[in-house]
Amino acid sequence: MAPTPPQLDHVVLLLPHATLVDPPTWLTSNFTLTPGGTHAGGETQNTLVLFADGTYLELIAFVDDKPECRKDHWWGKKDFGVIDYAFTVPDVKSFDVKKLNDRLERKETKVRYAEPTAGGRTREDGVEVKWKVAFPEGVERGGMPFWCLDVTERKLRVPISRTATEHPCGAVGMAGVLAQIDQTRLPSIGEALAAIVEERGDGNARFPVGTPSGTYGATAASIRIKEPTDRTKTALDLSLVLHVPKRETRPSDIYQSIGSGKVAIFFESL
Known part of the structure; x- marks a missing residue:
């Protein structure tokens, strides 16, 4: 099975x-x-x-x-x-x-x-x-x-309700996780993700996964892996990508420094 x-x-x-x-x-x-x-x-x-x-x-x-x-x-x-x-x-x-x-x-x-x-x-x-x-x-x-x-x-x-899921930014769900991983470990992580999702991933190294309540008209969420854009930074860097409805003005991506760390949340239109 x-x-x-x-x-x-x-x-x-x-x-x-x-x-x-x-x-x-x-x-x-x-x-x-x-x-x-x-x-x-x-x-x-x-x-x-x-x-x-x-x-x-x-x-x-x-x-x-x-x-x-x-x-x-x-x-x-x-x-x-x-x-x-x-x-x-x-x-x-x-x-x-x-x-x-x-x-x-x-x-x-x-x-x-x-x-x-x-x-x-x-x-x-x-x-x-x-x-x-x-x-x-x-x-x-x-x-x-x-x-x-x-x-x-x-x-x-996970107490989902209409009130709890209505956000000022308009986000309706997760488009995925972006993982920037150093090139020495990238192939191994890709093979491991392929074993879990039972797919090789597409040409952009995206590994599709479902969401608990469906995707609301979007393509499936995905785990996205790539080499770091800045190779002087940490060997593992995670960011969140959120789905928002397509509209004239997309919310501004969130970049926030906190101490020695940082938050990166990107918005992707359906």
């Missing part, structure tokens, strides 16, 4: 805790923010930007930016900015990490996935949300997607 096609679940944007608590205008003037909660373990908190295609942008911060919260955390060494992204599948019971690793092995890539482990958070309204996550091994965190697999109902983790 063919593997269940992956869906882009969410993208992770790491922010200072003060920015999460009191969002600046570059966030509030573009997006409607939905309360998240505190993750199990108490090290991180989040706020959500929900989209009509079922995906979401997770704004996450280490509580009070305490060094002890970063210590030993899988994102503890990351600068602020877009740092990771997650896939999911429509039927989480169909997720088989062994079969996934078998496909990766046949591609002769060093990337493998660990067995899913428990995760969760408590929402601001007190509701407990549970899921499992499977993280990649043999690659820098963020170089390949992790998997987020719901244990409680998905709508508890």
Whole structure:
């Protein structure tokens, strides 16, 4: 039986805790923010930007930016900015990490996935949300997607509503993730993504994925990989690409420096 096609679940944007608590205008003037909660373990908190295609942008911060919260955390060494992204599948019971690793092995890539482990958070309204996550091994965190697999109902983790998904910038969903990766690792990442999505990717190194609620008339979302435009920068640089309806004036792309990190969010017309 063919593997269940992956869906882009969410993208992770790491922010200072003060920015999460009191969002600046570059966030509030573009997006409607939905309360998240505190993750199990108490090290991180989040706020959500929900989209009509079922995906979401997770704004996450280490509580009070305490060094002890970063210590030993899988994102503890990351600068602020877009740092990771997650896939999911429509039927989480169909997720088989062994079969996934078998496909990766046949591609002769060093990337493998660990067995899913428990995760969760408590929402601001007190509701407990549970899921499992499977993280990649043999690659820098963020170089390949992790998997987020719901244990409680998905709508508890991703409370989609008309009000929550109407954004000042007009974004209706995710067009994809742009990953700029140094040329020594680019072929391996491409082979690993091809093994997951069961496609080679197109001539522009785009690997198509679905979204939880469809694409609203757009082409499928995609993971886009390329060599860095500035080779003096970090070996891995992630950006988010959002879909907006076609209109006379497209929203301005977001470029924001935060400490030693930066945020890049691009808008692409349907």
